[in-house]
Amino acid sequence: xxxxxHSGNKISPRPxxxxxxxxxxxxxxxxxxSASKILTPIxxxxxxxLRPQVQNLEYVFNPRSVAIVGAxxxxxxxxxxxxxxxxxxxxxxxxxxxxxxxxEVLGIKAYKKVSEASDSVDCVIIATPANTVYxxxxxxxKSKIKAAVVxxxxxxxxxxxxxxxxxxxxxxxxxxxxxxxxxxxILNPQTRNDSIFLPxxxxxxxxxxxxxxxxxxxxxxxxxxxLAAKSSIGISxxxxxxxxxxxxxxxxxxxxxxxxxxxxxISYIEGVNDGRRFMRAxxxxxxxxxxxxxKAGKSALGSQAALSHTGALAGSYKIFTSAVKQAGxxxxxxxxxxxxxxxxxxxxxxxxxxxxxxxxxxGNGVLAAxxxxxxxxxxxxFSPVTLKGLSSFLPNYAQPKNPLDIIGDADASRxxxxxxxxxxxxxxxxxVVIILFQTSTLDSRIVNVLMQAKTKSTKPIIAVSTGGDYxxxxxxxxxxxxxxxYPSPDDAMSSLSKILRYNIYCHxxx
Amino acid sequence: MALTMDFPLLEKYRxxxxxxxxxxxxxxxxxxxxELKYPIxxxxxxxxxxxxxxxxxxxxxxxxxxxxxxxxxxLKKIDSKxxxxxxxxxPHSLELIIGGKADPQFGPVILLGMGGVYTEILEDVQMRVCxxxxxxxxxxxxxxxxxxxxxxxxxxxGVNLMELSLILRKLSTLMENExxxxxxxxxxxxxxxxLMAADMRVIK
Numbered sequence: 001x002x003x004x005x006h007s008g009n010k011i012s013p014r015p016x017x018x019x020x021x022x023x024x025x026x027x028x029x030x031x032x033x034s035a036s037k038i039l040t041p042i043x044x045x046x047x048x049x050l051r052p053q054v055q056n057l058e059y060v061f062n063p064r065s066v067a068i069v070g071a072x073x074x075x076x077x078x079x080x081x082x083x084x085x086x087x088x089x090x091x092x093x094x095x096x097x098x099x100x101x102x103x104e105v106l107g108i109k110a111y112k113k114v115s116e117a118s119d120s121v122d123c124v125i126i127a128t129p130a131n132t133v134y135x136x137x138x139x140x141x142k143s144k145i146k147a148a149v150v151x152x153x154x155x156x157x158x159x160x161x162x163x164x165x166x167x168x169x170x171x172x173x174x175x176x177x178x179x180x181x182x183x184x185x186i187l188n189p190q191t192r193n194d195s196i197f198l199p200x201x202x203x204x205x206x207x208x209x210x211x212x213x214x215x216x217x218x219x220x221x222x223x224x225x226x227l228a229a230k231s232s233i234g235i236s237x238x239x240x241x242x243x244x245x246x247x248x249x250x251x252x253x254x255x256x257x258x259x260x261x262x263x264x265x266i267s268y269i270e271g272v273n274d275g276r277r278f279m280r281a282x283x284x285x286x287x288x289x290x291x292x293x294x295k296a297g298k299s300a301l302g303s304q305a306a307l308s309h310t311g312a313l314a315g316s317y318k319i320f321t322s323a324v325k326q327a328g329x330x331x332x333x334x335x336x337x338x339x340x341x342x343x344x345x346x347x348x349x350x351x352x353x354x355x356x357x358x359x360x361x362x363g364n365g366v367l368a369a370x371x372x373x374x375x376x377x378x379x380x381x382f383s384p385v386t387l388k389g390l391s392s393f394l395p396n397y398a399q400p401k402n403p404l405d406i407i408g409d410a411d412a413s414r415x416x417x418x419x420x421x422x423x424x425x426x427x428x429x430x431x432v433v434i435i436l437f438q439t440s441t442l443d444s445r446i447v448n449v450l451m452q453a454k455t456k457s458t459k460p461i462i463a464v465s466t467g468g469d470y471x472x473x474x475x476x477x478x479x480x481x482x483x484x485x486y487p488s489p490d491d492a493m494s495s496l497s498k499i500l501r502y503n504i505y506c507h508x509x510x
Numbered sequence: 511m512a513l514t515m516d517f518p519l520l521e522k523y524r525x526x527x528x529x530x531x532x533x534x535x536x537x538x539x540x541x542x543x544x545e546l547k548y549p550i551x552x553x554x555x556x557x558x559x560x561x562x563x564x565x566x567x568x569x570x571x572x573x574x575x576x577x578x579x580x581x582x583x584x585l586k587k588i589d590s591k592x593x594x595x596x597x598x599x600x601p602h603s604l605e606l607i608i609g610g611k612a613d614p615q616f617g618p619v620i621l622l623g624m625g626g627v628y629t630e631i632l633e634d635v636q637m638r639v640c641x642x643x644x645x646x647x648x649x650x651x652x653x654x655x656x657x658x659x660x661x662x663x664x665x666x667x668g669v670n671l672m673e674l675s676l677i678l679r680k681l682s683t684l685m686e687n688e689x690x691x692x693x694x695x696x697x698x699x700x701x702x703x704x705l706m707a708a709d710m711r712v713i714k
Contacts, residue, residue, distance in 0.1 A: 308713060
């Protein structure tokens, strides 16, 4: 078999094609016009060069000054929430509310135009009707804007392509990093830059972390931000990129490859602009940071009119799935899975599949063992040292074997002693701790035990806790302390296997 | 969109094809059949019969000249102007489908799956964007649900996997160079000795 061309080399033709006979027959099949396009193999770019417009995303995320066009005292207006969020988040840069009618909005001096506010504004956030956007951008150019977030809808999503093209051309010409239009805004908790137009008391804001989220849909984006806040997932940046007139998903991926604050990227994507460029960006980012994708629009529209078997089998969603898998992305099927993966993304150095299960309930241990088999993981065989250690303190009605059922009367200290042995055992790659809080012997002390185990352990420790309010309260505590906690063994094993597969991919594609 | 059966296109890329001749009359068919040696399969090449199985536009496992001649006459009745493919009949081998498609988003894509009549029902297929690396070609084969069958199961010999990945590589080159809209090789007969395309269609 020929050597792989994965390193980005052009594929050389097989020797047999070099024969003169092949050349003769090549003439017999003159290539049609579309065939003249030369395809390069999909392989990661060695170095991604961001075009200046994409470099200017820096001003979207870290502006020194923002103008909020449409800022209003009326709480029903989108511009009101945005200004309030900036104030609430204590944005450190300058804020210029722009309102044609008011002198002052929420106690801050307002201006009629961006150009009147200052001769230097980094980012303009626009939340006024579609037909006003072009003129606002034109005027803002006088203030040397580098970036724009256009919240306003009413563009190509309702068929108004002309207006969208106008603002796209303007932004492209002046290298403005324009997000949207028809988007929900962006969030950078680090610089407290929050242009999400949903009020803070309704939509939680996540803490600072290392995961970036991008979403084509504003609605799904909103759910993602809210859920990230609830599941204590720290984010580095969030972008709702809407119609992607100027900055599209691939630009954002390329930006996040280089963003030092981001070590994983999660995306909600409905469609991509240029499939091959997208794949190249995905395969580049996957070599450095995990890239998770939730693809919407799975219905088989594209394959309805197919004449051939291949045409019928290769619908557009299936091709998308194959393409992102080929590029090393982690694909998830729904928002639940997306967050299960988001929780576990911080786990690194996990290359093998031997799992130890520690539980205080036998049935849940069996469920975990089933899930381990289903997702292609392995139940670890405990070392003799571990077995001996376990028999020294386990009651005689507990058996020292994997899954390790330390029985319903287990307290925090029995968990602690068991964990100590499992952490020291080299034949174990990851530990899944099942905690059923319903027993009388378990209480909040177990959270401490797990936290300490986590700091001591070099292998991933994740928790599974199934139950009602008391359980969920503790699950939240565990999540807050950075121990990924799952409602069922199945969810935990599915996430572990995805991360393992990614780690292996990453390791073998360096 | 025109569907064509274009075996020379496969031969140009060195994708092995079951020995065949194109016959326009009965005597020619009989002559070709004795050259190729029985058993023989006849297939009508006609736009009036795109789904050959459903439209009975083929005759398989013909063991002698008498049955060949009578089936030839029957096929000619479906479309009198069409040529008839005289092909060596290959019994008892595994049927796979390999194909390609020009995707508007990702460009040429190749596909591998279990072939035959249940292809679309079982949907056991793998796809890769062209050009795939050798590692991806191997994973394309091994990630099929039917991979154990390809490897050889229950006393049956498996398929020549090295040859299969070579053919997929050639198909990828074909898809990149010719850029047809869609291409099917269904079935391609697979044995432990090698693989041979038995039927194909292409939409250019």
